[in-house]
Amino acid sequence: MRRALLLATCLTWPALAPAAAEELPVRAVTLSNAGLVQIERGGTLAPEASITFRAPVEDIDDVLKTLVLRDAGGTVEGLRLPAQDLETEAFRGLPLRPADFENRVALLRALRGHPVEAGGAAGRLADAEEAEAGLRVSLITPQGLRLVLLREGDQVQLADAALAARIARAAAALAAARTADERQVEIRLGGATAPREVGFATVTGAPLWKPSWRLVIPAGEGEARLQGWAVVENRSGTDWEGVRLSLVSGNPAAYRQALYTPIRVTRPGQPVRAADQPRVEADAGARPAPPPPAPMAAAMAPAPRAFRMAEAAPPAAEPLADLPAATAASAAGRVAFTLPGPVTIRGGETANLPFLDARLPAERLWWVQDLAARNPLNAVRLRNAGDRTLPDGLAAVFGAEGAEAGAYLGDAEIRAVAPGDQRLLAFARDRDVQLSAASSSSERPVKAEFRRGVVVVGTLRQEEVALAVDPRGGKGRLVVDLPRRPGATPRFAVAAEGDFGLRHEAMLEGGPQTLRFGFEREGRREAPLFDAGLGDPILLRWRELDLEQNLRRLPGGPDSLETLRGVLEGLPAAAPGRETLAGIVGGMAEARRLLEAAHGAIRSYAAAEAALGRARAAAEDRTGAEREEARRRLNQASLAAERAGGAADAAWEAWQRAVVAVLARTG
Template structure:
């Protein structure tokens, strides 16, 4: 057996209270926000302090939230060891935690200290394990002395203050072996008699997890809902007959580093010294440096199915429901955005254990339905619609669903997610897919003109686009309610019955009677299309001269030209008889048709003028080429060609002006 080494030290003055008591845990509140509120309470003697242990990771929250109740005393403060026990305990000492590995290592770390051993006083020079004991070397006034210390002999430090610090460091070293928890002391003063005191604090904890058992009727009726809570004790203290509350809410919760020492970094101001004189040696001349390399451009950066259930099946279902064991109901207390379930019986749970505790047993109105969330799915979901007829919110959780009647009695049907269900509201819970019911969907769309607005030179066609989703459903003889959720379409108005709106989009409900049917969901979206009567780039057509434009080439850009009239005729054919603006469009189309006729006439006249101009040109050339009698004949033909060209030009002017009057009529009709 290893020999013991005693480091005797002077005892420091006692500053702690004469006694300390650990108050038991009385109540625990678990939140689904990952928080725990712990209440400790008990009878405390006069001048006694409160002590308890808490996980080190909870100390920040404890320092933030601790609340004390003491009718007779005054709070003096709370104390606990430093966050880094070893570092703080050994700060300034000549030894380190590793030196406590052996007694010889401790003494070697204390070399140079004045000690007394076996009646000899001197400075500690060395220590080592030897045969028969521990050999210690001391430097005395007379020289070096070797001592062999045996079992029970002491080495006593002359410096009592250092001895006390080393003893405290040894205590801290022992405490650091369980560094995941801290011993906390609350000091109170001024109480003359024993009294009931308590305190609470809030810390992070595993959130409690509700799990549900849901027993469904075959069709409409009442469902049995039982709530169970999975709770874990990670508080560092046993719960013995505590009052347990389970809170569902959404509080704001933060963490702050109150326990860890925080040092603020300060700028360092250098010491001012005399400026040093430096000289760069002359190394002679050098060639001029080459020009810099040209920089390259940077590279670019990189319904549950409902069949008619026989009476005996319903009876069987009722019997199964009656066989489900009842659970004690918790007391529910609701406030704004928060509900707390307090279990009726005290709970005992040792630290580190997990329990599953019932807290609710209720019957809720229920309806079995089919539910379609995905229009591309082959079959709908089996689901149930529940209404919360209670007085408190049912928190989020996962429900194991069982059947109550017929072949389903007692059978597991699937799992369903329950989202927070306030009083009076409904939720649909899907738990399986009904492969006996088949679905098929198709989408289509069409657009038609719906209204007309006339502006100067422009016909504005208001369009109505219809988008349709057709859902074919074959229930194969089953009857029941089908709920279909469809996504919203921005800018489109639904033209089908919408039972509800929510995060799910638009909800439609239909009743199936056992035969195949097709449900149609239509949206209407308004649009507009502008049809200009001419190209504005040519200017005002009433002021346009035919001699200034190539009418042959630019006729599509002119009022009445090819394209616009055909487009507006197509719009008019598709426009409903009672559509707003139809009469005006009919007048515009008629006016454009007249403009088309006159434009064609003007174009013909312009072509004739062009032909006459060509003849006139040739006649001029003939006059220049001929002499004598031929020249006189050429002059006569030139005169005739000139008269013909003048008449053709006048006819073109008249035809163009007639077309422009028709255009003016079109402009008058379009305002």
């Protein structure tokens, strides 16, 4: 007997580890600020060789989506890698499970019923157990049950070679699953007859490279020094030895797709058809006819210190060492900085590498972003005088001259700056410069328009923000950002517009001054001549109206005339509609006079009616001579009431004629 306990014929996986397979070295790495890395591998490949490399499981989807192969002398046959769930797929259809590899007894018991050879005997495996002398195996043979004692080095061999090979692959998969965070990928090539240069690239997710800036600024207007450093992390699982490293800034559209995950499409189930079962209702006999429906009811109707411009200050010594310049290339909203020399970053390391050293036009200034702030921000305006976009990043700001030379002044955020563009970078608050803001508004009429019974007054609303600034001797530029006011037109010089709103710039000369920011907004309001809820005043009858309660609602009533007079007084002499409005005001004054007269006449009529009622009651209570006197007084009261009613009618009609004339002016 052989000296090995043979449980499988092979422990390798030929489909994934061919004899001729090479892992090509990393030649170039491109990191993107979108969280992507493009890794390019290349080298000389023998004609019969395939390419292998390892990749994290989390990157396999991206590998399958982005792999690009360069091979001038061969053809691509395909890519192979283990299934995502190694254990599940390797053990699918096998009579054993991963837990059965815990010990030899568990493994043999999982193979019960399969034909084997053990200890010189052949039969179907019935059981296995540990004994003091060794491993006792029970076999079922044509002659019956046979017990075989196996000592160390004896073998158990499966009679089914295909099953043995599958178990060998399952064992290999079980070993590979212990490093389940990686997969080995094989790219199979063919058709080559000689060694040749082969390369391939993949794009996968990665920590984005992070630019950090060092900015040295002048005291006033001059030149700033901007140095860029890139924080780079190698989380690819592979060392980068002497690679060409490029840093890309752009906004690519990047997606993830589950290409490595098996996806099964759910299909609708279709039942097995059987003959229809007839349904029969039993006859329960005749029933009375149902009563007719009740008639429907009718439908109801639905109810630091202030800086100063430098005066012939001597130039300060350069505080920063020169950096090697990266090669920059731009295309379609994308800029790539390629470092000048090879870079080595081992897997798991973080590096901080210089990639930019530029001199940019700069101007120190104060910046007001919040009008309620007590002090402005210390800031610098930079202009990108180069031909490449500067990517986003955080800049540590240092001074270049005087007491600030070499001193850290603060941090400033840089948003992407295209060639020729400029940015304001705030890095501190200047507590020596004082600010105070106040707001006011006023409104005046500028025109009048008319429609029947209504004067439409066009207004111009003026809104102002006043900003008092005391620079305490400081001289320089002040930039103020104000929010837009929808519907309002700014009446001050606007230097720029953007997400910040409206930008204004002014020069401070050392002393206190006030900046005023005005806005104008057109509006309109209506001044009705009467309350339309009463109806047309021409059709009103005073006898049907409670005049005391509704006097203010009538043309010429209290308040309406005063409102129109106020509008007329505020209108400029040449304002559109002023002449017509003056006529309306005159007509309303006459209507006021006539309404007051009608009001008095109606009150007199009410008094006469009251006297008539008393006289009528007195005539009914008297007898004899007193009764005759009461009747005489009744006649007099009746005549007086009739005359008072006629006077009230006349006064009301006079008022209505005046109202007709006023309404005719409004159209």
